[in-house]
Amino acid sequence: MGALSIRNVKKSYGDTHILKGIDLEIDKGQFLILVGPSGCGKSTLLNMIAGLDDISSGEIAIADRVVNKLSPKDRDIAMVFQSYALYPNMSVKKNIAFGLEIRKVPKAEQEEIIARVAKTLQIEHLLDRKPSQLSGGQRQRVAMGRALARNPTLFLFDEPLSNLDAKLRVEMRTEIKLLHQRLGTTIVYVTHDQIEAMTLGDRIAVMKDGEVKQFGSPQEIYDTPANLYVAGFIGSPAMNFIPVQLGEEGGHAVVVLDNGSTPQSVRLGPISEAQRAFVGKQVILGVRPEQLTDPESAHSDRTNLQSLQATVAITEPTGPDTLVTVTLNGVKTVARCHPRAAGHPGQAVTLVLDPTKALLFDPASEKRLA
């Protein structure tokens, strides 16, 4: 029972291909995130789900019903917009009621729904105001209220938090997540913010240039990114990419990391078939900053941690940790260290690397060597 199926959906304007064949499928109650840089086609895809954009080819089904030819109002969806799109001439109450009125919901029932939604979103005291009298966060709530009132099969969110300030954004993020857990609604949510994607989604589709680069759970995408793009896009600070030559030693992958004065051999996890084909060739080693740290901060239960020496180039304290930039194989590499172990620019530090988490990528195809 698919709540939303997108099958080989394409969108083009003449020779410009905005979407190049998208396949996605989610179940009822799931929270799907479409994430990617601007221009990747995520908003276009959302608009096509909503019926605001035409589908060039392929098929979109909502609750197992193909909606390609249906107008937005017949798709049983609701949408929250980036600009909130509240009707400026109507009160908050009218805004929420508008869709219900058009659908000829009886007056008494309308009142009931408005009261319930207002309570859920804690906007009861705002019902008689005009949108211009509301703060950004309040508008956001009203926009969500308008969507909730309709109780549709599918909720669509188009970068709903991007117009809020940083603090409010985190608050609303939590609230959206709570709402989703409580109401069990199916949501498609577009964002360019990878943190929003990770925190909110059950399923994430990382998009770029009109293609889905990877579709999976947040943890899958974080731990086993399919390619260099996804690896670099998700995670902050971004994953380090270090060019290395791949070797093999006793069934393990081995790489050499040069800190500028001494080359040090580092033993990674057991080598896979895919990786073995690259032995003796250049590959890209992907290491997240938190997997490269000072010995004390490292998980003590890990036995095969690999240590290496490097010289501190710059330190950036974030509070809980300090980001230490060192140079390995000629590229700037960020390690996440305990503030006490961070050292000073010019100092030598010992870092340890978790070999089981390190990833290898083919520099030509940019795919991960699984």
Next chain:
Amino acid sequence: MAELAYHQTTGAKVARYVIYAVLIAMVLFYLAPLFVMLSTSFKSLDEIRTGNLLSLPSSISFDAWRAAWSSACTGIECGGMAPYFSNSLKMMIPAVLISTLVGAFNGYILSMWRFKGSDTFFLLLLIGTFLPFQVIILPMAQVLGMLEIEDSTTRLILVHVIYGLQFTTLFFRNYYVTVPGELVSAARIDGAGFFRIFFKILLPISIPTIMVCLIWQTTQIWNDFLFGVIFSSGDGQPITVALNNLVNTSTGVKQYNVDMAAAIIAALPTLIVYAIGGKYFVRGLTAGAVKG
């Protein structure tokens, strides 16, 4: 700090006096014709001959106004400006309302419901705002003749609507492109259709643009002379044509006081509109001209 310094020096003080002097001189320049018209209209012909432009009337006489309104001769007819004033009203009101409503719809479509070719059409319309009307009046006269539309008022309404649409469409289109399209998307998802979105959501937030459009069209149509002189005839002429006929009638003694009273009568409606809606009038002028 720097700004303060400008005001402190004596040089700057003198400069400010000069500025005010120039500005006031220009105020007089702009007001003088209105003053002359008014004072002349209240004088008797004798006083006009003995006094000068700036001399005030010794006593206020409304004779010229009465004559201008109901008995002055415009060519052969001698019924004053009254019938032509009403002609202009009868032509202006429907033409303004129709062109504004249609322009609002056009602007709504050209911004919120774009289709293949709609941008090209807008460009074609935009070019229309630059055309000298001389290039279309000959065929227009032919077509009006072929359609056998004899009534001057009907003819003028038709012509003013057709050649006002480019401006009204421009006003509304330029306003609606500043309205987020998401508003229309939200309404569509809420289930509203083409007309409901227009009347319930966009029109209520368009009051300033509607004002600009109404005022612009009112002044344009009331003040028009070219279409009036070409497409109307006899007692169906608008007031501008009548005024021109009155002033340039060569029979009899030239009654300058009547001319001036008639000119003020012809100017009054647009002056009132300007006095009431000056803010929108200026916005219309600049928007109609500069666009955007």
Next chain:
Amino acid sequence: MTAASQGAPGFSLSRFADTILPKLVIAPTVLACLIGFYAFIGWTAWLSFTESRLLPRYEWAGFVQYIELFGNDRWWTAMQNLAVFGGLFIFFGLLIGLVMAVLLDQKIRGEGAIRTIYLYPMALSFIVTGTAWKWILNPGLGVEKLLHDWGFTGVVFDWIINPDFAIYTVVIAGIWQSSGFVMALFLAGLRGVDDSIIKAAQMDGASLPTIYTRIIIPSLRPVFLSAFMILAHIAVKSFDLVMALTGGGPGFATDLPSIFMYQHGFTRGQLGLGAASAMMMLFTVAAVVMPFLYSELRRERRG
């Protein structure tokens, strides 16, 4: 593609309405525009290549009307008048408008009232303006008499009936009517100049006049351009003002192409010649407008 059309549920009325209704509603305007502007221009162009006189005839006659037009002294007088009138009208319109705007931008007390007064002539019909100035410039009773009463008894101010000077009276009345509007345009432009630029220039020690001449006024380029366009456009179309003020006279001294066109096309039964002169007016406007439209469109595309 096939999947989409096969899998789709039947015909959806509201979807149909979404695509058809807008086109249906705008159709009359499209029709009015295409016929009222473009077909009519074509029609006028066709007439200009015929020997139409009192009634339109549609047999091709080549360039006869244009040959006649270019051999017509009155046409050249009209064009020459247009050049004189247009040049002075635009130049002084821009100059007065700009100076007024800059002066008004100096935190002037009563700015609102002054602005209102500068702009009210724009609400008047050119016929009214012409009527008023015709009276003011009346050689026996107007300004000349005023000057005589003031003691300047020798002064002769009869421009309006003097064939060599009559065109300048049109310029004066035109500027009186339009310069306030140019002022409003420039003032809007001045108010749009980024404050921080002015502050930065003050930090650099620039004097107020320097700031205006070197920074602010050059940044008003687009306003100059559109003000120029509008004034040029008014000049070419100018018809009512001359009709009311001088009637094209004395003689043909203040004849303009628009009047030439009107008289030949409508009162003298020279349709073909009228059409040819209308086409020439179109080309004149196009020569002025095209560069502007082009730059405007390029800006729109970039923006």
